[in-house]
Amino acid sequence: MDNNINTPKPSALETIKENSNYLRGTLNESLTDPLTGSLRADDQVLIKFHGTYQQQDRDLDNERRRQKLEPLYSFLIRIRIPGGVATPEQWLAIDALSEKYADHNLKFTTRQTFQLHGVLKRNLKTTIKEINKTLLDTIAACGDVNRNVMCSANPFESSIHAEVAEDAKRISAHLTPQTNAYHEIWLDGKLLEGGEKEEEPLYGKTYLPRKFKIAIAVPPRNDTDVLSNDLGFIAIVEKGKLAGYNVSVGGGMAYSFGNKSTYPRIGDVVGYIPKEKVVDVSEAILIFQRDNGNRSERKNARLKYTIDRLGLDFFKAEIERVSGITLEPVRDYKFSTMGDKYGWTKSADGFWHYTVFVEGGKLIDRDGYLAKTAIREIAAIHTGTFILTGNQNVVIARIPESQKQAIHALLQKYQIVEASSLSMLRQNSIACAALPYCGLAFAEAERYLPTLITRIDKVLEENDLLQVPISIRMTGCPNGCGRPYLAEIGLVGRAPGKYNIYLGAGFTGERLNKLYKEMLNEDGIIEVLTPILQDFAQTRLQDEHFGDFVIRKEYIKATTAGLNFYE
Ligand code: SF4
Numbered sequence: 001m002d003n004n005i006n007t008p009k010p011s012a013l014e015t016i017k018e019n020s021n022y023l024r025g026t027l028n029e030s031l032t033d034p035l036t037g038s039l040r041a042d043d044q045v046l047i048k049f050h051g052t053y054q055q056q057d058r059d060l061d062n063e064r065r066r067q068k069l070e071p072l073y074s075f076l077i078r079i080r081i082p083g084g085v086a087t088p089e090q091w092l093a094i095d096a097l098s099e100k101y102a103d104h105n106l107k108f109t110t111r112q113t114f115q116l117h118g119v120l121k122r123n124l125k126t127t128i129k130e131i132n133k134t135l136l137d138t139i140a141a142c143g144d145v146n147r148n149v150m151c152s153a154n155p156f157e158s159s160i161h162a163e164v165a166e167d168a169k170r171i172s173a174h175l176t177p178q179t180n181a182y183h184e185i186w187l188d189g190k191l192l193e194g195g196e197k198e199e200e201p202l203y204g205k206t207y208l209p210r211k212f213k214i215a216i217a218v219p220p221r222n223d224t225d226v227l228s229n230d231l232g233f234i235a236i237v238e239k240g241k242l243a244g245y246n247v248s249v250g251g252g253m254a255y256s257f258g259n260k261s262t263y264p265r266i267g268d269v270v271g272y273i274p275k276e277k278v279v280d281v282s283e284a285i286l287i288f289q290r291d292n293g294n295r296s297e298r299k300n301a302r303l304k305y306t307i308d309r310l311g312l313d314f315f316k317a318e319i320e321r322v323s324g325i326t327l328e329p330v331r332d333y334k335f336s337t338m339g340d341k342y343g344w345t346k347s348a349d350g351f352w353h354y355t356v357f358v359e360g361g362k363l364i365d366r367d368g369y370l371a372k373t374a375i376r377e378i379a380a381i382h383t384g385t386f387i388l389t390g391n392q393n394v395v396i397a398r399i400p401e402s403q404k405q406a407i408h409a410l411l412q413k414y415q416i417v418e419a420s421s422l423s424m425l426r427q428n429s430i431a432c433a434a435l436p437y438c439g440l441a442f443a444e445a446e447r448y449l450p451t452l453i454t455r456i457d458k459v460l461e462e463n464d465l466l467q468v469p470i471s472i473r474m475t476g477c478p479n480g481c482g483r484p485y486l487a488e489i490g491l492v493g494r495a496p497g498k499y500n501i502y503l504g505a506g507f508t509g510e511r512l513n514k515l516y517k518e519m520l521n522e523d524g525i526i527e528v529l530t531p532i533l534q535d536f537a538q539t540r541l542q543d544e545h546f547g548d549f550v551i552r553k554e555y556i557k558a559t560t561a562g563l564n565f566y567e
Contacts, residue, residue, distance in 0.1 A: 010206075010295045016042045017144070017206045022179040022198050023049045031185075037073035037121050049145060049207070050182055051138025052077045052124065055117070059436040075124050076437060077102075077116045078141035079131060082172035083151040083165040084112025084388035086136070091379040091386050093134040095372070101127045106372060108361035110225075110430060110482055111148045111213070112388040113141065117437050128186040139182045144208040146175035146286060150215035150224040152235070153340065153355075153389040155397040157218065158347040163242045164216045164235055167275065171214060171282045177203055202286065209293030210301035212286060213252075215390070216245070220336040222509040224390040227251045227266040228483050230303040231285050233278060234269070236331045244274040246330050247281060249315065250307040253480025255565070256299055257494070264485040264512055265304040265562025270316055271327025284323035288315065304562060335508035338471065338486070339428050340391045342419035351384065352399040354407065357419035360431040360446035361392025374414035378407055392430055423457045424469040426450075430483065434476025434493065441476030443493025449474040452491075452522060459530050463537035470546045471507060474499070485512045485565075488547035489529070494519050501528060504556040507545040512559040515566075 016025070025046040030039040039047060044054045056071035064071055079094065086094070094114050098106050103118030119127050128138055141148055151168040154161040178200050183189025192198060200207075217226035218235040226232035232248035248267030255262040273281050289303045292310060307315050320326055342355045356375070365372045375394065379386070384398030399407055419427050432438070434445035453472065460466045473487035484490035490502035490513050498519045505513035517528050532555060540549050551558045559565050 011298050013045055013144075013298065014206055014209075014295050016045050020046050021181075022200055022205065023177070023181045024179075024185070027181075027185050031121065031125060036070060038070065039121070047075075049140065049143030049177065050128075050186065051080065051141035052119075052128070053142060055437040055439060057118070057436050058439075058441075073121065074117070074437070075119045075121065076433075077119055077124075077127060077131070077138055078109065078148075079114045079116075079136050079138055080141045080148050080172070080176075081113045081136060081388065082149045083168040084153060084390075085165055086114075086386045086388070088379040088382045088384075088386070090134045090136055092376065093130065094136075095376050095379070097127055097130055104364070104372075106363040107433060108358055108363065108388050108392045108394065110361070110390055110392060110432075112150050112153070112224075112390055113148050114388070115433070117433070125186055129188075132187055137182075140176055142211075144210055144212075145177055145203065146172070146208075146212045146214060146282075148172070149175075150213075150229075150390055152216060152218040152221055152223055153387040153395050153397075154218045154221055154223075155351075155353040155387060155395055156341065156345040156347045158349050158351065158398075160218055160235065160237055160242055163275075164218055164233075167233075167278050168216055170279050174279050175202065175214075175282060175286060177207070202283065203290065206295070208286070208290050209295045210298060212289060212303065214282060217335070219333040221341070222335040222338045223340055225338060225483050225486055225509045227269075227509055228253055228486055229267065230289070231282060232267050234333050236272065236333060242275055244272055244331075245278055246272050246333060247327065249285060250304040250312075252302045252304040253483050253485055254302075255478050255480070257478055259299065260566055262299050263562045263565040264480060265308075265565075266486070266510065266512055268307070268312060269330050270312065272329060272331045273325060273327065277323075277325050280323050281319070281325055284319050284325070287322060288318055308563065335510060337469070337507065338391070338509045339469070340389050340393050340395075342393075342427065350401065351397070352401065352404045354396045354399065354411065355389070355419075356394050356396065356411075357417055357422065357427065358393050359426070359429070359450055362446055363394075369417075370414050371416060374410055374416055377414075378410050381406060381410075391428075423453070423460055423466045425456060425460060425466075425472055425489075426453050428469055428471040429453060430473040430487070432475040432482035438476060440479060441493060442495055443476050443497060443499060445474045445476040445482065445493065449491075452525065455522065455526055456529060456533075459526065459533050463534055465533060465537055468546075469507065471505070487513065488545065488550075491525070497521050499525065501525060503532075503547070503550045504558060505547045507547055511547065512562070512565060513547065514556050514559045516556055 030043040101123040102116035107115040149168040149172040213229040215224040215229040216233040233245035251267035387395040431446040431449040434441040472489040473484040474491040475482040476493040491499040502513040
């Protein structure tokens with residue numbers, strides 16, 4: 001593996017960060033240039049740290065080229081919502097912004113936040129300002145910094161959920177960049193004058209070598225895919241109270257086709273800490289990655305590669321030395337699913353919660369199905385909160401008994417799909433945004449997976465498997481935003497209409513899958529899956545999951561660590 005950090009030259013992005021004056025660059029000039037809908041090249045890098053990506057509508061590329069126009073540039077805005085918890089007022093404000101400035105859709109990401117797509121440059125500042133007025137923001141939602149901190153959307157265990165949600169917020173606040181640039185550029189904040197010193201105590205001028213992701217899961221539900229994160233915390237509940245966390249390190253999904261120095265990896269669970277230490281340990285691990293991550297080769301820059309290069313023992317010793325915290329032996333825990341619990345649930349404190357299935361995480365009014373309007377009307381009367389889940393769904397949480405009927409009536413009025421009426425495969429599906437906006441997509445994901453599932457459902461129906469839980473995830477490229485390597489059926493775009501298929505992941509997010517076949521079109525996918533699903537229906541063991549079955553029947557070898565993803 002070519003992963004040598006002694007390579008003298010830092011990558012070009014390191015220089016851009018260093019010269020950016022703490023993420024300012026020439027963003028103000030780029031934003032006010034009326035001659036283009038685009039930003040200057042360096043500013044396209046820097047703006048990610050402010051929570052937005054420049055994109056273009058790829059559906060329109062050919063037509064725009066024919067008309068000798070520049071591509072239709074627009075911006076994705078990703079909001080930072082630790083734990084995915086938003087108030088009804090925030091919901092209504094974001095919904096209104098999606099109508100006024102974006103493409104009318106609300107995209108729920110796999111990291112429990114909203115994305116707005118299709119925002120034009122001239123509307124970017126106003127939109128970000130409006131988001132900040134709701135007491136949400138976008139800083140550090142993208143870029144080489146700690147991203148949105150996830151936590152289990154477990155409202156039916158509400159006291160524990162409330163506590164881990166608070167921890168997610170504390171970690172997020174502590175690791176948020178301190179640069180004044182965000183306020184200067186987006187909120188008309190005061191410019192720092194000559195004598196004032198910019199402070200970025202945790203990150204320094206060059207921030208992190210690469211993005212950094214943190215999640216908390218509350219067993220038995222691994223709905224945050226905790227082991228896919230650079231840093232994961234697994235809540236340990238003892239005598240009904242949150243005692244502390246097991247710590248997992250070195251997870252990450254992305255790899256590059258044809259580059260075996262890159263690989264997906266699930267985190268190693270290295271120890272236990274009491275809950276009071278969760279922020280300190282987060283900081284120590286972030287600092288370790290800041291100082292030891294590969295700044296020459298971005299493809300090998302995530303913490304997973306740093307740990308594999310330097311060794312887990314060295315890593316643990318350094319974390320204990322820097323933080324002064326001893327990692328105690330790992331405590332017992334057990335995950336039973338990665339999925340969400342749909343429909344109505346009631347928590348011990350008497351509140352009701354309703355989890356809405358949102359296919360592909362896209363909340364939209366389309367073809368007479370007015371899902372977006374329905375949730376808007378619910379938000380107008382709701383007195384609790386909304387929780388975005390790591391599976392791209394939304395929980396209408398903390399509904400008092402007195403309000404349940406009114407919310408139920410709105411769900412009925414708009415005929416919001418009950419997840420229980422769908423195949424378990426569809427209920428356990430995830431798709432990344434991909435086309436038309438993502439510049440890295442080789443193939444469709446969110447717009448296509450529902451159609452493919454309809455075809456696979458036919459095979460499942462013929463084999464009486466519709467109600468057997470199987471996870472499926474699709475992404476438009478190998479970067480893994482939809483965590484496809486933790487799906488029992490993973491599909492990753494290689495070219496328009498062509499996908500690699502990966503099999504053998506664990507149902508609880510504790511084992512990666514492995515490449516099974518390459519470059520399949522839709523018929524090819526069905527041809528490959530049909531005999532395996534027939535065999536599964538006929539010869540599976542009691543309660544055996546599909547991912548375990550394909551390994552037992554030797555369709556594929558188990559991936560036991562990132563480093564043997566290819567073997
Ligand atoms: Fe884009 Fe690839 Fe991420 Fe999908 S996985 S959103 S195609 S970068």
